[in-house]
Each structure stands twice: as C-alpha cells, then as structure tokens.
Amino acid sequence: MDIIRSLINMTCGMAPYILFGLLIAGLLHVFVSPDLMGRHLARPGWKSVLKASILGIPLPLCSCGVLPAAISMRRSGASKSATSAFLISTPQTGVDSIAATWSLLGPAFAIIRPVAALTTAFFGGVAVSLSEKKDTTTDRDPSLDECTLPTSEPSATSLPHRLLSTLRYGFFDMMQSIGGWLLGGLVIAALITEFVPTDFFASLASHPLLAMLAVVIVAVPMYVCATGSIPIALSLIMKGLSPGTALVLLMAGPAANFASVTLLSRELGRKATAIYIGSIVIGAIFFGMLFDLLSPRLPLFSQSN
Numbered sequence: 001m002d003i004i005r006s007l008i009n010m011t012c013g014m015a016p017y018i019l020f021g022l023l024i025a026g027l028l029h030v031f032v033s034p035d036l037m038g039r040h041l042a043r044p045g046w047k048s049v050l051k052a053s054i055l056g057i058p059l060p061l062c063s064c065g066v067l068p069a070a071i072s073m074r075r076s077g078a079s080k081s082a083t084s085a086f087l088i089s090t091p092q093t094g095v096d097s098i099a100a101t102w103s104l105l106g107p108a109f110a111i112i113r114p115v116a117a118l119t120t121a122f123f124g125g126v127a128v129s130l131s132e133k134k135d136t137t138t139d140r141d142p143s144l145d146e147c148t149l150p151t152s153e154p155s156a157t158s159l160p161h162r163l164l165s166t167l168r169y170g171f172f173d174m175m176q177s178i179g180g181w182l183l184g185g186l187v188i189a190a191l192i193t194e195f196v197p198t199d200f201f202a203s204l205a206s207h208p209l210l211a212m213l214a215v216v217i218v219a220v221p222m223y224v225c226a227t228g229s230i231p232i233a234l235s236l237i238m239k240g241l242s243p244g245t246a247l248v249l250l251m252a253g254p255a256a257n258f259a260s261v262t263l264l265s266r267e268l269g270r271k272a273t274a275i276y277i278g279s280i281v282i283g284a285i286f287f288g289m290l291f292d293l294l295s296p297r298l299p300l301f302s303q304s305n
Helices: 002-031 046-056 063-075 080-092 095-105 107-131 159-195 208-219 229-238 243-255 258-268 270-297
Strands: none
Touching: 002 159, 046 080, 046 107, 063 080, 063 258, 080 107, 080 243, 080 258, 080 270, 095 107, 095 229, 107 243, 107 270, 159 229, 208 243, 208 270, 229 243, 243 270, 258 270
C-alpha cells in the first residue's frame, strides 16, 4: 500500500508538466523539419558542434529515437563531431523532461540539466573534431535496430491536419515511446523509497566522488530515459545521496548505454565512440561536483513539494 501511495504521489506531481511537455514535443515534430538539421551539420568544427548541441536540447528523443536519427544525419553528410554532440545532448534532456524536472526537483535542477547537457555535448563534439581524420567515406549499414526514424509531416498538409498530427504524435506516439520508461522509473523510485533503508547511502554521503562513480557504474548499463530518471533521482536524494550525485544519474543514465556502443563504433569509429562515452562520464562527474558546491545556495525543490 505504501508503494502504491508513493507511486500515485509522484505521478500526480509530474502529470501536468508531462502533458505540457508532450504538447511541445508534438509541435516540434510536426512543424520543425528534420532536414533542417542536416543542412547545418556537414562541416567539422565548433560551429556545427554548437548547432548540433543546441538542436538536441529540446528534442524529446530517448535512445530508440536518437540513435537512428543521429545515424541518418551522419549518412546524410553530418560530421562525426556534430553527430557525437547531437548524441550526447539529445537523450539527456528535452522539453518533456525539463518540465518534469522542474515539477519534482525544482528550478535549479531544471536549469542545470540542459546547461550541463549543452556544455558536455559541445566539448565532447570538439574533442571528436580534433581527433577526426579527413575521411569522407561512410560505411553504410542497413541494419538499424528496431527503431524507426521520426518523420515530419508534409508541408503541403492543412493546418488542422498538422494540429491533429501534433496531438497524435505528442499524446499517443510519444507516450508509447517514453511511457514504459517513465512507468519503470516511477516503480523503481517507489521501491527505493519504501525498501531502501534511510542510512543505506549514509556511508557514501561523506565520499561524493565515490558515490558518483558508483552511480555511473550502475546508471550506464541500467539505461533509463531522461524523464524516467527523474523520480529515481528524487528517491535517491531522499535516501541520502547528494544533489550532485543525483545529477550524475540524470546525465549518465539517459545519455550512455552499452547497447549503443557497438552500433556507434561501426558508424563513428572506436575513437569517436570512446570520446563520446568519456565525455558523458567526465562531464557528469564534473557537473555533479560543481552542483554539490552550489546546491546549498540554490532552490533545489519546487514549492509544491
């Protein structure tokens, strides 16, 4: 009964923000053409990396969407550096997860998540650019998991049709994409809240770097989407982990997972893939430690909590 109560409380707190985020997700999908991204990401260098990092921030794509989308960009001519930046920034955050983060974790978390994602993606993409060889060939592989590329609506359709497509994608297709991860995150959070002893993380509380490394080890193989990781982070904070350690989970969990390594190694090369993973881990720990230093002076939780 306590588990159900915790699950209901978290769901009710997130619901209005999730609905708003899903509406914005539908608008982005229908009214912003994916071809627009590819035209600006072909040249290696910091400008295309910055564009890719920024473009990835609002897009509500988890791994199932971002991998085929990024590979399509790469095969359409986007540089390795821009593709890597897009892969780093996109899964970490999105309009839906930013709204949900504000609802459960407060404005400080909601602001630092996209800032950390943008910064990590930019420096990771620049690092790939510096190591990128002048090779214009692309090894094409028709196998792309079971995910399908999101497609935009034809520009010739009427406005009412596009609005209906917005609602269909946001509240049906998008919910099918993230609903399972979100529910899984809520259930895990409820289980942690009820069954993990209050002092379980007390031994790690005085060693934040060790706690962050432990979270990275757990978060990377345990992939959760950007929205589904929020209630897990909240429950861990309530059990004694520092806000910075929770931020590490919010960054590393959605952005990196072992399932994508093989595919990315084939498309981007081992060196770029290693830089991609390393950028996420190092960036997450850096921002986690920085957030712990700043958190005493920041509003961590919304007033509704």
